Amino acid sequence: MTTMAQPLARPAGAGFTRTIRHSAALAKRSLIKTIRTPEALIDVTIQPVIFLLLFTYLFGGAIAGDRGDYLQFLLPGMLAQSLAMGGVALGQNLNADIEKGVFDRFRSLPISRAAPLVGAVLADVVRYLSVCVVLLLFGTIMGFRVETGFWPAVAAVALSIGFGLCFCWISVWVGMMVRTSGAVQGVMFLLVLPLTFGSPVFVATETLPGWLQAFVSVNPITPLVKAIRGLLIGGPVAGPLATTLAFMAGLLVIFVPLALRAYSRRA
Amino acid sequence: MGTEDLVVRAEGLRKRFGSTQALDGVDLRMRRGTVLGVLGPNGAGKTTAVRVLATLLKPDEGTAFVAGVDVLKNPQEVRRKVGLTGQYASVDEDLTGVQNLVLIGRLLDLSGRDARRRADELLAWFDLTEAAQRPAKTYSGGMRRRLDLAASLVGRPEVIFLDEPTTGLDPAKREDMWGVVRTQVASGASVLLTTQYLEEADALADEIVVVDHGRVIAHDTPDGLKRKVGGQTLRVRPADPNRLPDVVRLLDLVAAPGTSASQDQTAGSRPGAASAPVASDEALDKLIPALRGEGVEVTELALHLPSLDEVFHALTGRTKAEELV
Numbered sequence: 001m002t003t004m005a006q007p008l009a010r011p012a013g014a015g016f017t018r019t020i021r022h023s024a025a026l027a028k029r030s031l032i033k034t035i036r037t038p039e040a041l042i043d044v045t046i047q048p049v050i051f052l053l054l055f056t057y058l059f060g061g062a063i064a065g066d067r068g069d070y071l072q073f074l075l076p077g078m079l080a081q082s083l084a085m086g087g088v089a090l091g092q093n094l095n096a097d098i099e100k101g102v103f104d105r106f107r108s109l110p111i112s113r114a115a116p117l118v119g120a121v122l123a124d125v126v127r128y129l130s131v132c133v134v135l136l137l138f139g140t141i142m143g144f145r146v147e148t149g150f151w152p153a154v155a156a157v158a159l160s161i162g163f164g165l166c167f168c169w170i171s172v173w174v175g176m177m178v179r180t181s182g183a184v185q186g187v188m189f190l191l192v193l194p195l196t197f198g199s200p201v202f203v204a205t206e207t208l209p210g211w212l213q214a215f216v217s218v219n220p221i222t223p224l225v226k227a228i229r230g231l232l233i234g235g236p237v238a239g240p241l242a243t244t245l246a247f248m249a250g251l252l253v254i255f256v257p258l259a260l261r262a263y264s265r266r267a
Numbered sequence: 268m269g270t271e272d273l274v275v276r277a278e279g280l281r282k283r284f285g286s287t288q289a290l291d292g293v294d295l296r297m298r299r300g301t302v303l304g305v306l307g308p309n310g311a312g313k314t315t316a317v318r319v320l321a322t323l324l325k326p327d328e329g330t331a332f333v334a335g336v337d338v339l340k341n342p343q344e345v346r347r348k349v350g351l352t353g354q355y356a357s358v359d360e361d362l363t364g365v366q367n368l369v370l371i372g373r374l375l376d377l378s379g380r381d382a383r384r385r386a387d388e389l390l391a392w393f394d395l396t397e398a399a400q401r402p403a404k405t406y407s408g409g410m411r412r413r414l415d416l417a418a419s420l421v422g423r424p425e426v427i428f429l430d431e432p433t434t435g436l437d438p439a440k441r442e443d444m445w446g447v448v449r450t451q452v453a454s455g456a457s458v459l460l461t462t463q464y465l466e467e468a469d470a471l472a473d474e475i476v477v478v479d480h481g482r483v484i485a486h487d488t489p490d491g492l493k494r495k496v497g498g499q500t501l502r503v504r505p506a507d508p509n510r511l512p513d514v515v516r517l518l519d520l521v522a523a524p525g526t527s528a529s530q531d532q533t534a535g536s537r538p539g540a541a542s543a544p545v546a547s548d549e550a551l552d553k554l555i556p557a558l559r560g561e562g563v564e565v566t567e568l569a570l571h572l573p574s575l576d577e578v579f580h581a582l583t584g585r586t587k588a589e590e591l592v
Contacts (some may be wrong), residue, residue: 018376025373033361036402101357105418108321109374110346 019112026106026119030093031126043089044127048082049138055202056142063203068143075139076229077201079160080221082131084196087168088188090124091175095184098176098266113264117172121165128164132157147233156231159244163224166248169255176262195221200229220247273332274299274426274457275320280329282315282481289315290326291481297459297474302452304472304489305461308575312481313461314354317430320459321351334425350419354430358414360404364395367403367414371421382421389417393447409440416447427451429460433467445470466572469493477582484582496573496581501550502531503558504540504567511541514565517557518543521550540567 034040055078056071064070094117097103106116136144136157146153170191175184198212199221205213216222224247226240275297282290289312297303307313318324320333322342331338334348358367365386372382390399393413398406403414412432419427429448433441448458448471462468468475469489477485477492485492493499501521503514511530518528518541528543543550548570558565573581 021376022374025370029359029362029366029370032366033359036361100360101353101355102359103357104323104351104353105357105371106374107323108346108349108351108419109371109422110343111374115374 015112019115019118022111022115023118023122026116027122030120030123033093034123034126040089041127041130044082044086044131045134047085048078048131048135051081052078052135052138052142059202071139071142071144072147072233073204073229074202075135075144076156076232077199077225078139079132079135079156079228080163080199080225081196081201082135083128083160083164084167084192084221086127086131086164087124087171088185088192089127089171090120090168091171091173091184091188092181093175094120094172095175095178095181099181114260117259117263121168121172124168125161125165128161129157131164132160148231152231152237156228159224159227159231159241163244163248166251169251169259173255173259173262176259176266195219200225220244220251223247272298274335275303275331275333275459277316277320277331278329280316280319280326280331282312282319282324282326288481290319290329293329293478293481293483295320295459295476295483296486297457299457300452300455301473302448302458302460302471304468304475305459305478306463306465306468306475306575306578307461307478308463308579311478313478314430315481316478317351317428317459317461321349321428322346323351347422348424349426349428350422350424351428352412352416352419352430352432354434358403358406358411358418361402363400363402364390364406364414365399368418368421371418375422377421385421389420393417409436409443412436412440412444413447416444420451425456427456427458429458431461431463434463441467463575465492465496465575465578469572477578479579479583492578493572496578499545499548500542500571500573500577501545501554502540502542502567502569502571503554503565506564506566508539510563511539513561513563514558515541517554517561517563520557521545521553542571545570 052075055074056067060067060070060074064073103116136153171184171188174187175181178184178187198215199219200216201221205216205222208216223240223243226235227237227244229235230237230240273296275295277293277295280290280293280295281288291312293312293316295303295305295316305313305316315324319326320331320338322338322345325339333345336344336348338345359370362370365383368386368389369379369382372385373379375382377385387396387399390396393416395410395413395417398410403411406414416429416432432448433444436444445467448460452458458471460467460471465475472489475485475487475489475492476483485495487495501518503518505511505514515528515530522528522543523546526544528541531538531540531542551568551570555568
């Protein structure tokens, strides 16, 4: 069966390491795209800063009486909110890539079905890191102070990014399911807005009506906010952290297979 | 020819999208080292067939083997052996030419250095070296097509699928693309290409399959197909539209036996010309003095292969235009 046109490509390494290598190559592709279009970083740089300014100076006095106190309360929650929102663009980009036919090329290659999606998710780490750095830097300028220490703060950032990486699979799945990238944003905001506002991000849960408190208590953003808050300004960490890690695992278990299946079906 | 020589062997492929039967029992056979032209109008099922063979789409029914591997049972093995260039250039616009090709090389398990070497080689070959460091979004349509084709050749595939590789290209670029296809075949690859132009299939293909409504309605050599559909057509457009009846009369004299000249009414062609099927280009030698003798000035005088419409008319007895009514 051999001919002059000998295939150049050879399988190398076991399936798993190959998938990781392919995902890394595809993550690099996404990073190049991010660098080429810096305006696509607005939602993870300027937007969180605007939210921070808006809530601190416009609502902070009314909500907490003291803006400085409110900033201490708000900033850890803003990390959680911005991370949840940061994944929306990923689903939009993947949707656009599929519409343009770029993914047809990947599908015609002998790589794992998961690699293009995993690669895109891995590259999103840069965006989530930028959210954390921007918020912490800008917050510090505004007067925010970490009350725990360096390593707890690093842990807070790591937890935020880790959560973002799990949460964004919802966006990936939606990106595979809906027709246009505009629709991805629409669907995701319907999900993200209630989750982030119906949480202890902006106000203390005790001030809410009972039914809303019930929602807040089952909202996956709630333990995340509590854990980050504990890691940055002190308070209980272990309980909310364990719950958050369980939620993260749950997100992966549910939405990674859903996203992969939707991707395979999308012709 | 034995089945071991067949590099593409598909039988009874069916695929339905909603209410559209895109493939309605397609059989395809392509011999190793040859070019198979799949000729058909928009919506005939050409792209669907290619997507099935390139493992992008699962058929509802039927079997397909590419390079001896079952497309349905072992798609990853097929992907190792084929290259695909889709109808819409699927290059990544934000990446440079070289980044596009290196990425494909890395995904084909080449080392970083080998991927880079292969990319440089292909870029040089496709005359894209100067543009190698520019994002593909700055490329012209022809350059994108070339980059897309280069991307499908990174892994030195045994079988190359080209889905309408020249649609939208100007004639010079089209000839360039034909040259690329011929070079690939000369180096041992087998090429399946879809096209809407008989001229293109005739220029490249060893065999031509004509598809319509998801079915194969003819499978022949280019010469065999041309014999069936009437070979060449001589078209004449007089400078003065009032001389058209004279042109028809003179064309009749040189028309192939059993045929006659007529005013052009094919969909899409400009009125004011007449054409006749001719047996050979000797008809030109006879017609030119006759036109001169009667003082008919012409603005167009050309030998054409039949258009896709005419092919269909000859094979099915109906024109595309009729079908739309």
